[in-house]
Amino acid sequence: xxxxxxxxxxxxxxxxxxxxxxxxxxxxxxxxxxxxxxxxxxxxxxxxxxxxxxxxxxxxxxxxxxxxxxxxxxxxxxxxxxxxxxxxxxxxxxxxxxxxxxxxxxxxxxxxxxxxxxxxxxxxxxxxxxxxxxxxxxxxxxxxxxxxxxxxxxxxxxxxxxxxxxxxxxxxxxxxxxxxxxxxxxxxxxxxxxxxxxxxxxxxxxxxxxxxxxxxxxxxxxxxxxxxxxxxxxxxxxxxxxxxxxxxxxxxxxxxxxxxxxxxxxxxxxxxxxxxxxxxxxxxxxxxxxxxxxxxxxxxxxxxxxxxxxxxxxxxxxxxxxxxxxxxxxxxxxxxxxxx
Amino acid sequence: xxxxxxxxxxxxxxxxxxxxxxxxxxxxxxxxxxxxxxxxxxxxxxxxxxxxxxxxxxxxxxxxxxxxxxxxxxxxxxxxxxxxxxxxxxxxxxxxxxxxxxxxxxxxxxxxxxxxxxxxxxxxxxxxxxxxxxxxxxxxxxxxxxxxxxxxxxxxxxxxxxxxxxxxxxxxxxxxxxxxxxxxxxxxxxxxxxxxxxxxxxxxxxxxxxxxxxxxxxxxxxxxxxxxxxxxxxxxxxxxxxxxxxxxxxxxxxxxxxxxxxxxxxxxxxxxxxxxxxxxxxxxx
Numbered sequence: 371x372x373x374x375x376x377x378x379x380x381x382x383x384x385x386x387x388x389x390x391x392x393x394x395x396x397x398x399x400x401x402x403x404x405x406x407x408x409x410x411x412x413x414x415x416x417x418x419x420x421x422x423x424x425x426x427x428x429x430x431x432x433x434x435x436x437x438x439x440x441x442x443x444x445x446x447x448x449x450x451x452x453x454x455x456x457x458x459x460x461x462x463x464x465x466x467x468x469x470x471x472x473x474x475x476x477x478x479x480x481x482x483x484x485x486x487x488x489x490x491x492x493x494x495x496x497x498x499x500x501x502x503x504x505x506x507x508x509x510x511x512x513x514x515x516x517x518x519x520x521x522x523x524x525x526x527x528x529x530x531x532x533x534x535x536x537x538x539x540x541x542x543x544x545x546x547x548x549x550x551x552x553x554x555x556x557x558x559x560x561x562x563x564x565x566x567x568x569x570x571x572x573x574x575x576x577x578x579x580x581x582x583x584x585x586x587x588x589x590x591x592x593x594x595x596x597x598x599x600x601x602x603x604x605x606x607x608x609x610x611x612x613x614x615x616x617x618x619x620x621x622x623x624x625x626x627x628x629x630x631x632x633x634x635x636x637x638x639x640x641x642x643x644x645x646x647x648x649x650x651x652x653x654x655x656x657x658x659x660x661x662x663x664x665x666x667x668x669x670x671x672x673x674x675x676x677x678x679x680x681x682x683x684x685x686x687x688x689x690x691x692x693x694x695x696x697x698x699x700x701x702x703x704x705x706x707x708x709x710x
Numbered sequence: 711x712x713x714x715x716x717x718x719x720x721x722x723x724x725x726x727x728x729x730x731x732x733x734x735x736x737x738x739x740x741x742x743x744x745x746x747x748x749x750x751x752x753x754x755x756x757x758x759x760x761x762x763x764x765x766x767x768x769x770x771x772x773x774x775x776x777x778x779x780x781x782x783x784x785x786x787x788x789x790x791x792x793x794x795x796x797x798x799x800x801x802x803x804x805x806x807x808x809x810x811x812x813x814x815x816x817x818x819x820x821x822x823x824x825x826x827x828x829x830x831x832x833x834x835x836x837x838x839x840x841x842x843x844x845x846x847x848x849x850x851x852x853x854x855x856x857x858x859x860x861x862x863x864x865x866x867x868x869x870x871x872x873x874x875x876x877x878x879x880x881x882x883x884x885x886x887x888x889x890x891x892x893x894x895x896x897x898x899x900x901x902x903x904x905x906x907x908x909x910x911x912x913x914x915x916x917x918x919x920x921x922x923x924x925x926x927x928x929x930x931x932x933x934x935x936x937x938x939x940x941x942x943x944x945x946x947x948x949x950x951x952x953x954x955x956x957x958x959x960x961x962x963x964x965x966x967x968x969x970x971x972x973x974x975x976x977x978x979x980x981x982x983x984x985x986x987x988x989x990x991x992x993x994x995x
Contacts, residue, residue, distance in 0.1 A: 398820055405819035407898055412825070415810035415869055418802075422866035423832050426843035433843055443849055496731055499724045506725070514732045517739060520977040522927040524945070525970045528952055529738050532959065540741045583734065644836045646930065651952075669838040673934050678842045685839035692834055 430682045438679035448679065455683035466675045468659025469667070475691075477569065478643060478663040481577075485645075486638045488582045490631070493589025498623065501597045512594075519587040527651035530580040531557070534652065560657040571660045573653035581648045585641075589634060596630035597623070636699040643695065664688045745963035746770065769964040777965070778947050779957070781939035791857060792944040795932075796925030798861040799868060803921040804914060806865070807872030812902055814873065815880035816888075826877075833870035837931060845934065854935050860943075863931055868921045875920075879913030880906060912983045919980050923973055944969050 402409075434455055436448040457463075462470050496515060500508050518526065533540040534556040546552040556576045562568050563575065600623060608618050646665045649655060655662035655670070662670075668688055671681035747765035774785045813819075814826060844863060845854065853859035883906055891901045907914070929945040936942060942950075948969050951957050977984070 401820050405817050408813040408817035408819040408822075411809040411813035411817075414806040415873065418806060418862075418866055419829070419832065419869060422844070422862055423840075426840055426847055427832075429847060430840065430843040433846070438842075438846075443846065446846070446850070492731070496728065499728050502721070502724060505721065511728050511732060515728075515735050516981070517735050520974045520981075521739075522923065522970050522973050524927050524929060525948070525966050526738070528948065528962075528966060529742055531952070532962065533738060533741060538959070540737070583738070586731075587735075640834070646836065646838055650930075651949075665836045665838045668836075669841060669930065672838075672841045672845060678846060681842040685842060688839045689835060692836075693831070696834060 430685060433679055433682035434686050435683075436679050438682070440676035440678070442678070451679070455680050456687070458680065459684055459687065464671075464677070464680055466670065466677070468655075468662070470659065470662075471667075473569075473659075474662045474664060474667050477661065480570075481574070481645075481661075481663060482639055482642045485578060485581050485585065485642045486635060488578075489585040489589045489638055489642075490635060492582070492586040493591075494593045494624075494627070494631075496586070496590045497593035497597055498619065500594065515590060516587045518583050518585075519591075523584055524647045524651065526584050527580060527647045530576070530583070530648075531652045534576045557653055558657055560660060569660070571657060573657060573661050577648050577652050577661060580652050581642065581645055584648065585638065589631075589638065592634040593627060593631060596627035599630065600626045632702065636702065639699065640692070640695060643692075664691070742963045742966060745960050746967055748960045767964075769958070769960040770968070773961050773965045773968065777944075778939060778942065778950065780950070783939050783942060783947075787940065788942060788944050788947055791941060792926060795857055795860055795864065795943055796922045798857075799864040799925035800918045800921030802861065802865045803868040803872040804876075804917050807869055807917065808876055808907065808914070809902075810869075811873045811876035811880055812906060814877045816885075826874075829870040829873055833874070837867060841931070841934065844931075848935065855937055855941070857941055860932055860935060861925075863935075864921075864925050864928060868924050871920060872917045875917050876910065876913055879910050883909050915980055916983050919976055919984075922976070926969075926973055 433448075435450055435452060437451050437454075438446075438448040442448045459471050462472070499505070500512060534542075536542060536553060536555045536558070539556070541556065542552040542554060545554070554572065557573050559572045561572075562570055563572055564570070604622050604626075605618055608622060613621065643663070644665050645663070646669070649661060649663050650666045650669065653661045655666050664684075665688065668681060668684050671677050671684055675681075744762060746769050747767070748762045749764040749766040749768065777783065777785045777788055814822060848854035848859045848863070851859075853862065887909070888901045888905055891905050892898070896904065927945055929943070929949045932943055932946045933949060936946070948962075948965050951962055951965060
């Protein structure tokens, strides 16, 4: 369900801050009675969320402690197995090919940081370039650069998978045209192209290129917006003081847009950590499960494995990890907020 | 004279840098268009050409005539299903989300904070991590294999965003306008429908677009839940097409253009709102 422009958790978390009026001198029942209309407005949303979200989550907690499999779809009375599912996951004792929880988690973290690093550096560099005074064709460049954001992420992933085809893909055809080594088995070669980065096979780079393509316009747009708020006078003052362009960038631009970039970076981290479409559709987690991330592994436990109990436990583990990341990122964004 | 030359040189380098990234950004698009226009109906391309010799739109005609190789479903049927699912998701998430967002924005009631935080936590949960129980529950309710079940599931995934986005926007609408309406004899409901909603068109548009895009491009839940070809959506048909080895690439390219075009057009029409909403949020920091 990850849309390209899902608005960020950190942005939203900031809005929780507005304080609720303290009614502590009025009784709870009285408060509820006074706000009857409010509850009537919330009721439809509450009902839908209760049936499709809250109930499944409770059900998921129960399933996580049972040996629920495909058989139980017809006869939903699986046996209670205690913490077995959780222990099996942490010990990689799951009957699914190439299942390795710790490798998947490690890979997911590495994948996230490398991606966001490229998104941010490319995004800021393009925003700064387009923000140069009297730069020709700004709007033209901008509308072309923003195209990857407008294409649905899952179609992007399918197109890039096709482009990484060994024999007929555009990437290898282009490499051949440029006289570079081609015939690279991007998606099937399990060996790492860079030796000291031994856990990153070719398909990691294929997914990385796809996801960088998909994500840099967002950072560019956020950085462009942030640059508008940097006062021009600062640069003039810096020039008078004899600061070089490099100094101006590192001493003025970067510190001033950092605060505006932080929430977007937090969003980028969570978004990339859960980038199902790119991993599942480009590499499929392969070869040999080397590029599996948590959300693709969670999906495979349901389809094709049909291990509903294990999948539920796995989902809960993912949920706890995400909750942890959110709390940390929320703390970081709040920290920046108090500085301003 | 010398500093002027220096500035020109700097601009030239920056243009080269920007043009490089423009090329990266449009390369896949050109590749897909060129594949779709290939007249030879060969299964795989062998050269890089922008407009292949004798370009035709035959592949578009082919995929519209036979979109799904496994069964006899028409393109019109798939289009209808996709429109129904995405339209339904967009409509319900805005309708239900707007009322809840209004309550969160204007009333200070017990459970407000808890409600907002729990919507947020749910918002964060990836669909694939909640797949197992959803599959079982919708199966037990006998709506798993239907478009209604799909709209239901999608709405629950888009609602948290809808509520948060609309609440944020309602907060910026001045309370005085509403109070004036209340003094003039409106009740709360009329104030909501006649004052707040008309003033919130940009936020409503973005929320609708978000719901529509989600419904239009989601394939993973649909592929897991639906088994009857006559209730397939365009997105899952495209996914299925990639799984088939014998599908000519020109068909795949044509079909992906057909599926993504409505979204790209909508995105560019509403771009101003999307971008301003996002950058406003971040600049406010």
